Amino acid sequence: MDQKPVIQIQNLKKSFGQREVLKDINFDVHKGEVVCIIGSSGSGKSTLLRCINLLETPTAGAILYNGSNILSSGNTHKYCAKVGMVFQQFNLFNNLNVLENCVVGQVKVLKQNRKEAEERAKRYLEQVGMLQFINARPRQLSGGQKQRVAIARALAMEPDALLFDEPTSALDPEMVGEVLKVMKSLAESGLTMLVVTHEMGFARDISDRIVFMDGGIILEDGTPDEIFNHPKHERTKAFLTRAMDK
Amino acid sequence: MEFWSWVSRILEQYGSLILEGTGITVLLAIVGTAIGFAIGLLIGIYKTIPIKSSTPMPLKILYKIFNFLLSAYIELFRSTPMMVQAMVIFYGVAYAFGITLNRLIAGLFIISINTGAYMAEIVRGGIISVDKGQAEATHSIGMTHLQSMSYIILPQAIRNIMPAVGNQFIINIKDSCVLSVIGVSELFFVSKSAAGATFQFFPAFFIPCVIYFVLCFSITQILRYLERRMDGADTYTIYGTEPVINGADTLKRGDVK
Numbered sequence: 129m130d131q132k133p134v135i136q137i138q139n140l141k142k143s144f145g146q147r148e149v150l151k152d153i154n155f156d157v158h159k160g161e162v163v164c165i166i167g168s169s170g171s172g173k174s175t176l177l178r179c180i181n182l183l184e185t186p187t188a189g190a191i192l193y194n195g196s197n198i199l200s201s202g203n204t205h206k207y208c209a210k211v212g213m214v215f216q217q218f219n220l221f222n223n224l225n226v227l228e229n230c231v232v233g234q235v236k237v238l239k240q241n242r243k244e245a246e247e248r249a250k251r252y253l254e255q256v257g258m259l260q261f262i263n264a265r266p267r268q269l270s271g272g273q274k275q276r277v278a279i280a281r282a283l284a285m286e287p288d289a290l291l292f293d294e295p296t297s298a299l300d301p302e303m304v305g306e307v308l309k310v311m312k313s314l315a316e317s318g319l320t321m322l323v324v325t326h327e328m329g330f331a332r333d334i335s336d337r338i339v340f341m342d343g344g345i346i347l348e349d350g351t352p353d354e355i356f357n358h359p360k361h362e363r364t365k366a367f368l369t370r371a372m373d374k
Numbered sequence: 375m376e377f378w379s380w381v382s383r384i385l386e387q388y389g390s391l392i393l394e395g396t397g398i399t400v401l402l403a404i405v406g407t408a409i410g411f412a413i414g415l416l417i418g419i420y421k422t423i424p425i426k427s428s429t430p431m432p433l434k435i436l437y438k439i440f441n442f443l444l445s446a447y448i449e450l451f452r453s454t455p456m457m458v459q460a461m462v463i464f465y466g467v468a469y470a471f472g473i474t475l476n477r478l479i480a481g482l483f484i485i486s487i488n489t490g491a492y493m494a495e496i497v498r499g500g501i502i503s504v505d506k507g508q509a510e511a512t513h514s515i516g517m518t519h520l521q522s523m524s525y526i527i528l529p530q531a532i533r534n535i536m537p538a539v540g541n542q543f544i545i546n547i548k549d550s551c552v553l554s555v556i557g558v559s560e561l562f563f564v565s566k567s568a569a570g571a572t573f574q575f576f577p578a579f580f581i582p583c584v585i586y587f588v589l590c591f592s593i594t595q596i597l598r599y600l601e602r603r604m605d606g607a608d609t610y611t612i613y614g615t616e617p618v619i620n621g622a623d624t625l626k627r628g629d630v631k
Contacts, residue, residue, distance in 0.1 A: 183510055185426055209516025219507035223529040225610070232525055233515035263610040285515055 132195070133158050134289050134320055135180065135211070140189035142172075142179055149175045151344040153189070157289060157322055162315045164331035165324045166355075167341035168367055173324045176341070177293050180322070181213045194288075209237050212282030216294040218274040220266040226253065226277050227262035230284040238285065245284075252280040256310050272303030276310055289320040296327060328371050332356050340364050380577035388568040395564035396585055398478065402550040402560060405482050407543045410489025411497075417444055417490075418497030418531075419523050444494070451491035457552040460484050464556040481558035485550055489542060496538045500531035533604050540597035544590045561585060 133156035142150040149172045157163055165173045178184045180191060182204055190197045198207045221229050230249035234240040240248070253259045256276040266274055275295055282290055295311065296304040308330050315321055315334045325331055331338055331352065338355040340348040348355060348364050359365045385392070421444070425437060451459065464480050467473055504527050512522035532539075551562035561582045569578035 181514055183513060205516040205518055207516075208514060213511075213514035215507060215511065215514075217507050219505075219511035221508065221511065221526050222505075223526065223533070233517070236521050236525060237516040260612050260614065261610075262613045265606065265610065268608075268610060281515070 133192075134194065135322075136190075136192035136195075137176075137180070138190040138192065140176070140179060140191065141187045142175055142184060143187045149344055150179065150186070153344075153346060155339060155346060155349060157320060159288075159320055160318045161336045162319075162321045162334055163323070163337045163339060164335040165322065165339045165341060166326070166328070166331055166367075166371070167347075168370075171341040172344045173341050174293055177213075177291050177322065177324050181211060181291055182208060183213075205237070209233070209285055210288045212285055212287035212290045214275070214278050214282055214290065214292045214295050216298050218266075218271070218278045218298070220269075220274055220278055220281070222266050224265075225262065226258060226264050226266075226269075229266070229277060230281045233281070233285050248286075249280070249284050252283040253277070255283070255313075256280045257306075270303060271299045272306045275299065275303075275307045279307075279310055279314070283314075289322060290314070292321065292323040292325070294324050294326065296325070326371070328356075328368070340367070342367070377577055377580075380572070380574045381580060384568050384572060384574065384578055384581060387572075388564065391564045392561070392568070392581060392585070395559060395561040395582075396589075398559060399547060399550050399561040400589065402481055402485050402553065402558070403543060403546040406485030406489045406546045406550070407539070409482075409486035410493045410542070410546075411539060413487070413490030414493025414495075414497040415528065417448075417494035418501050419520070419528075420444065421494075421498055422501050422523075423519055447487075448491045448494050451488050452495075455552070456484065456488045456549060457555055459488060460553055460556045477557045477559075480556060481550070481553040481560070484553065485546060489546060492542060493539070496535050496542070497531065499538075500535035501527060503534050504530045533601075536597065536601050536604065540594065543593060543597070547589050547593070548586060 135157040137153050137155050140150055140153040141148065153172075153176060155163075165176065167173050175184060179186045182198070186199065189199075191199055193207055193211070198204055201207075220226075221232065224232060227246065227249055230253060231242070231245045234245035234248065235242055250259060250262065253262060256279050258273060258276050258280060261269065261273065261277070266277070269277065279295075292311070296307050299307060304327070308327065311321070311323070311330070312334050323331070323335075333352075335352050338348075338350060338352055339346055340355060340359075340361075342361075342363050347361050348359065355364065356368065359368060421441065423437070425434060429437075460481070463484055464475060464477075467475055467480075501523075508526055508530065509522060512526050517525070550558075550560055553560060554563035554566065557563070565578055565582040568581075569575045572578060
């Protein structure tokens with residue numbers, strides 16, 4: 129795991145008007161690492177993830193991808209294609225069926241030929257257990273199924289890293305398990321993952337590292353054992369007590 | 375009974391002329407709606423280009439200037455009657471350049487840019503109505519604005535605005551009659567000629583009344599059909615099997631594998 133970092137965040141800041149949501153964020157994600165970001169609502173977790181995927185433009189700082197700062201480069205499309213995102217609200221393309229959802233990016237962005245793209249899409253859909261549904265439209269699927277397709281869509285781009293923005297928060301409790309199961313198998317397969325989550329059990333079991341955010345800064349950054357069993361800060365302790373109680 | 379005999383006499387005498395006029399009316403409506411729709415799409419795409427703080431200044435200024443011109447076009451054409459626009463453009467060109475435009479071409483031009491102004495707003499509304507997450511998802515897989523629009527956003531926006539576009543089409547069938555003021559020989563114009571020649575105004579205008587109704591009514595039905603087709607089937611086939619699942623609900627919570 130001590131390889132060079134895929135993504136490096138340096139002095140990242142983000143303000144919405146007067147409100148400073150991210151204040152000087154620094155951390156690295158290494159290849160093959162699974163990092164979970166935890167923290168209470170409004171601590172800036174999602175904003176951080178959205179900044180990394182350039183859905184929000186950071187106010188200051190640098191995001192290095194394989195060593196080069198993408199905030200100063202003109203063409204960010206290639207970077208976006210290689211750092212995938214799984215959304216809380218799934219955001220499957222409503223006008224396309226399941227297969228096309230996983231094919232369109234490969235064909236249009238990666239310029240893959242259609243036949244290979246379909247093969248690849250089917251392979252990933254099978255991995256998330258959705259191969260049967262390739263002809264279905266998003267509106268015909270349940271939340272858990274949609275999220276699994278969304279994961280397959282992101283995987284089909286063969287990304288260097290995958291960002292998850294509270295992937296199970298919009299799901300009915302009984303569907304959370306099926307999505308976490310898929311994510312767990314991805315983590316075990318060596319995919320680089322950065323996960324914003326409220327699923328503490330999941331974070332503890334599969335993370336290599338946990339980042340605890342509070343009030344727009346990273347308060348603590350350590351192994352699951354360090355964070356869950358020996359938290360250094362009072363706020364971390366308080367948060368974990370509250371989160372575990374639920 | 376005199377009414378019906380006049381109707382049949384006018385049809386006999388002016389039938390081919392009325393048919394031609396109907397053809398011109400349909401042509402005006404189709405071309406006007408199609409070109410207007412294309413104008414609307416282009417403006418809609420342009421108006422939703424994301425301008426970031428990292429965009430270079432000259433580009434930003436250029437964008438703003440062109441954006442202002444587009445807004446001026448939209449407001450100008452939405453705030454004046456098409457009848458007046460027709461007069462101003464047709465006689466304005468003659469006055470300024472000494473050119474007499476072909477009346478049909480002038481008519482097609484006017485109805486197209488007039489429709490374009492309305493369509494621009496309809497399309498913009500359609501794009502706004504598509505969930506923001508869709509655009510974010512296209513961004514997250516590296517699509518450009520144009521790709522995102524072409525493959526994901528506009529197909530959904532267009533589906534959403536179909537009723538409004540259909541409305542515009544029907545309005546164009548009827549309102550193309552105002553182009554008679556510059557002598558476009560569409561349905562109203564030829565009916566007026568027939569009325570003027572026979573002095574039988576009621577029968578002469580009863581005929582286009584029926585024709586307009588039939589045109590609009592059948593187009594409404596065609597559009598409804600198109601909308602249903604765009605929605606696609608409510609069923610889907612399970613991959614690797616043949617039977618069609620009726621009502622996706624049966625599978626909704628079904629466990630996979």
